[in-house]
Amino acid sequence: MNNNRRPTLYDVATQAGVSPSLVSLFLKDPERISEKRRNAVRDAITELGYRPSRAATTLASSSTKSIGLVIDDYRNPWFVDLLRGMESVLSNLGYQVMLADSRPGENRIKEATDGLLAMHVDALVIAAEPSDAMLAKTWVPTVVAGWRKGVPLGADLITNDDDGGGSMAANHLLGLGHVRIGHVSGSDGASAHRRAGYRRAVEAAGVEPFISESSGTSEEDGYETASRLLERHPDTTAIFAANDSMALGAFAAIKARGLAVPADVSVIGYDNSPLAKSRFLDLTSIDNRSDIVGADSARRLLARIADPTLEPERTLIEPKLALRGTTAPPR
Template sequence: MTLHSPKARRPTIYDVAKRAGVSPSLVSLVLQNPMKVSDKRREAVQAAISELGYRPSRAATTLASSRTKSIGLVIDDYRNLWFVDLLRGMESVLSDLGYQVMLADSRPGENRIKEAVDGLLAMHVDGLVIAAEPSESMLAKTWVPTVVAGWRKGVPGGADLITNDDDGGGGMAASHLLGLGHTRIGHLSGADGASAHRRAGFRQRVEGAGVDVVIAESEGTSEEDGYAAACWLLDHHPETTAIFAANDTMALGAFAALKARGLAVPGDVSVIGYDNSPVAKSRYLDITSIDNRSDILGVDVARRLLARIEDPGLEPQRKLIEPVLVVRSTTARPASAQSK
């Protein structure tokens, strides 16, 4: 007969202390501030932790200090993959310091972002990163250190803003298409703050070159929005030879609209996106895109937020990160120019 052994007990800080031959308070000090402990004793505690498989209780840590070691990140849509690099950059700074990032998806809407932020604040996060359009109720003031990532229509009072130079990025996209010889250009845009800056930079550069641009603007920036905007653009302006999408996700919608009309990319119409997201980097899609360097943005956002947590009295900061053009296979000279 086989008997089931009793369920193993979770190791405690007292077990670690006994194994290492030190006091529980010294184990706690190693967990909280290891550099204050001698190498010999620190190594003994760390060895005991490894041998026993001990995992510190976050709840206990929270009670022992006034912090939860957690950061709230609010994004606008999981389907828009630009935030992947943002999150990776943040975690490269925060993880080594014992912080965890708690993610909330607000989707468009005043109530949704309020619910997302309220949910994170209810978990007593130490800081907040807003990578979505803030609600009206948030614009007056935030109650925890807050950094806004990317251009938004408004920035909460007292919050920092760290963003890509989207005006410059839009101008880069325009210069690339103009340099290839395109003069019949369309732009798929959204209604959010980042889209507005990308649109303004793109339009200024194109019109400054004496070329007209047709803007197809949607409320959102999803693949479906990109498809609908591209359909309108191609139906009303079939002479279009190049499309600049406000992000890589909208560019996917443009591909679908072009395919439905029997048009090839870039043979008939060149397409350039924005964000240099995992979608653009895909070897199959290989989309020309403006790299907004979200990983660098994430690093700067995390560092600034940590500084605000340590000193809430710091004056709000505004910082721009320069984008980079990444040329791939979805842009080329227009067919008319190639035949000459």
């Protein structure tokens, strides 16, 4: 074989001393082939470094064995666990996840989704705010992961109980003795639910809620919103951030005022992302179980692919408190 070109199925057949149709059968269902021939084909594939053509497989089947995932910001680390959860279910079944980053903006989200659909993905996971055009109808099985402002008609919703998680964060700080608890929040659907849970918990405890909102939920948004909050309420002793990235920005705002975490201001984030788990940050955070959201999203899509008549469902995943070193009783 010419070493300057990619090995083909025919090269594998020649190397193994079998027919091309038998190699094709091996790739689809190896158990239907005798052990001797199966070993010969496997050895040839290994020796030649052969990789099956996904395009050829797609042409021979109505399925591309791919799931599209639309996210709204690569910088938000909670997508890492979401993707890992999806792949824990899909990879062993031969599916791949195709990722598209839409960034905020209705046109960008639609473009990202249209791009995945143009590649004939079998199903979609939307981990971003759907555009108005997407709300009308989905043409492939679709799961919305996480609370959004809208869910497309016919799509499943699988999400963390963000209302409960917001209350959990506030109750943790209240239990430590804090009564001056601020909240830095975003404008997306998940932030709205976390904000509602926080407000409900502090008001039930007879504590005044004070909230600083931003259009985004990045580290920079966290810094700006926390700075405004601390300027308006300098006696704040605890901050609940809508996600871990915003919590990191809150850290910087607290430090800029010559204060320390948690000695002067306790900080709790949300998502329990890899950022929160880092030994350097050691951030107390609400675990939104995004790996479970991802795994359940994958299972639901596989069920919808197998039976397109299934009715859409809404599933809430219970959050957990991940207690670390950034929260303490007030001084």
